Amino acid sequence: MFSSQDILDIAIRLEKNGEKTYRDARLHISDEALKTLLAWIAQEEHDHARWFTELKSRLIQYEDHHLMAEFSQALVEDVVQGQAFSLQEVDFVAIDTPDQMLRTFIGFEDDTIAFYEVLKTFIDDAAIAAQLDRIILEEKKHMATFQEMLAGD
Secondary structure, eight states, X not given: OOOHHHHHHHHHHHHHHHHHHHHHHGGGOOOHHHHHHHHHHHHHHXXXXXXXXXXXXXXXXXXXXXXXXXXXXXXXXXXXXXXOTTOSOOOGGGOOSHHHHHHHHHHHHHHHHHHHHHHHTTOOOHHHHHHHHHHHHHHHHHHHHHHHHHHHO
């Protein structure tokens, strides 16, 4: 079973991995518009990680909070088993085309959204839920932007 700290560590790791992936991707592409987009998304992922880190600090005193106990079981049963959640490094050498890169980014954003959607169902604090909703919308915007770029090729 995961503790609240473990769950937030996963969220932080997702965001930090996203930031690193988008920054690293910039080194493997020549399209300036895509480089600018990736820099912007990397900064948003950085901001998301900071929010989850701050939330983790605030929740330390509430470690036995029922939300996290319930979520821990659901996370193990429904979400985490068999899912990498884009926690692995992206091997840009193995990505041959811009389409493959965009599909990789879409998969990353989709994994992140799925994780946060499950987490959201267990949050009963309106302020935390509202902030998580904002992050989910930003992740969806990232994914939609990548999908538009893929469709435009």
